[in-house]
């Protein structure tokens with residue numbers, strides 16, 4: 110068992126080593142205050158294990174998918190508590206698709222989930238940095254990467270060919286994961302498999318982060334893949 114002070118030293122060293130330059134001194138001090146030094150004024154949410162955090166998400170999704178959502182933590186009182194600091198218990202990388210609003214499908218509210226979204230739920234470096242912040246500094250215990258049914262970004266990648274503007278930069282991040290499914294965009298099962306393969310690939314990219322892989326090695330974080338079914342609203346785990 111480590112003492113509180115050694116826990117502090119480890120956290121401080123890691124933050125300085127990996128995040129000090131990016132986070133900045135003032136924010137770093139504030140974040141460490143929330144993380145290790147003083148009891149948080151915020152209702153502690155992330156003092157749980159990665160498995161408990163995952164169960165909390167899955168329980169919320171079960172409520173959503175059975176139309177029993179409780180819509181917790183969605184009022185001004187909650188927001189005013191959070192103005193003093195946040196301790197989200199989960200971090201999520203999901204698609205920007207309008208059918209994947211993360212807090213709604215997990216029946217959570219303000220301050221619960223640190224969310225990154227982009228088309229195709231790709232782990233580009235800005236998302237990796239954001240999720241390092243959400244896990245190392247804010248203390249999220251579960252990092253869920255969610256792909257979903259009929260993902261336009263994945264389907265466009267499977268189709269191949271020219272796309273306008275900067276859209277191609279997104280597809281280039283997906284293509285290495287789904288080479289075996291190229292040209293099979295009309296096969297529903299192939300689309301699902303490609304979505305799942307993309308989720309697993311983006312998890313691999315995330316785990317190249319020394320911060321994220323260290324947290325996983327210390328059992329402070331789990332990185333898990335998931336698939337969101339648009340017909341049922343259900344989330345199932347991938348991998």
Ligand SMILES: [Zn+2]
Nearest residue numbers: 204206260261
């Ligand atoms: Zn999508």
